[in-house]
Amino acid sequence: MxxxxxxxxxxxxxxxxxxxxxxxxxxxxxxQPNVVIIVSDDHAYQTISAYGSKLMQTPNIDRIAKEGVRFDKAYVTNSICGPSRAVILTGKYSHKNGFKDNESSVFDGSQDSFVKQLQGGGYETAWIGKWHLESKPQGFDFWQILPGQGQYYNPDFDMMDGSKKRYDGYVSNIVEDVAEDWLDKRDQTKPFCIVIGHKATHRTWIPDTSDLGKFDDVKFPLPPNFYDTYKNREAAAIQDMSISKSMLMGYDLKMFGSDDKKSADGNFRRMNAAQRAKIDAYYKPIEAEFNQQKLSGNSLTEWKYQRYMRDYLSTASSLDRNIGRTLDYLDKHDLAKNTIVIYLSDQGFYMGEHGWFDKRWIYEESFRTPMVMRYPNAVKAGTVSNNMVMNLDIAPTILDAAGIAIPKAIQGASILPGLKNGKGRNALYYHYYENGEHAVSPHFGVRTERYKLIRFYKRVNGWELYDLQKDPHEMDNKYGQKGYEKITTDMLKALKQQINKYEDDDARKVLTQNN
Structure with a gap:
């Protein structure tokens, strides 16, 4: 027996x-398995060594991949931070969960979410860190959230009782401290789900003082399409997110020109004397040298690119280090064997490709996001999945793992069966709505294994088609070109199928009016 x-x-x-x-x-x-979901902000898969990046080492994100699965085709439904978090929570597209953009949307917390389902199934739940959904969290037994985008140094937190609390220190460390404090105090008779929302690596990329200068000896190669001319791509041509024109010397690159201007900036005004002294000791010599060089044209643009990369990657260093702290906590408290750990960014990000920073586009660097998952005994260590998955799928995946019925309103699908049978989506649907920040035109589209069809509207009215096999960097718009008639017809059919599947009336209206 x-x-x-x-x-x-x-x-x-x-x-x-x-x-x-x-x-x-x-x-x-x-x-039931415990759940830890770590969501970063604007963290590019191109900068993660688990994905083959040579830009920096990310040993703790890599550890999740080595002990679980790395998703090489993970994507988002809408490449912007607030909408992405709403999709993760609800398992529904932006037009269904109501949070379409960061300009006017407020998340309706009364709607269902996977954490509410977990609560009903006996879980204790928490969200700590960046929230950015313009309403108070619901469905959580505990929360402490950064107001808005949050601050890198000495950040304020919105508390459950309606008060604000300011912590001394660097935001990535503090978010982890608060998360561990909650884990220490949780009800240990219940399974738990905690979402850890990091501010890093969001603009303006201010590193922890311990990481300043970490990449100063590295000269980063320019991406092959850094000087993209955007030929036959009208929407790309009118954007306002280029390193050359849109990246600001003071706000972004800390070259303010005077102490008074730097002190007037909110990021630096909140620093204490010791923090400010270390920041000044690092950036002032850089600014003095820059002033002597009197750069212009491409030389200035390339100088800005190097500074951007150094600050961004230094900021990412603290992110990865604190992810390691989370993993160490699970080990120390004998929780690792029965805890699902998922790390992902709220979307991809540009590291100079097309000459850009930021996100928003359906183009690969923005549309695709890093995602790794460790699920002991259910997912074989070292798995690499080429299934097309989305942030939309996290909610049903967690419910599936917890043995809780997946509500019919959820539009995503559990990724667990696909890890066993190798089957995933045959198409990905995307819709971006904002028509302001960075002058990126609203658009929607479909990606299959080989092709991508995009419909721009409002700011720019037009179509783009890419052969991702021949043109992985999406430089050659094939829409309307001879020889692509059948492919265009097939992709339009696939697009309409996705629009109907996900009941996107906004997109359907655009096609009806302007097809």
Missing amino acids: KAFKNLLLLAVANCGIFLSVNAQTGTSIRK
């Missing part, structure tokens, strides 16, 4: 279901 129980426990564990044995009765009890 004992041998049979051991075999049963082994078999169940290999399916990702964890059991504990009642000491008095000898019966087995299903143990």
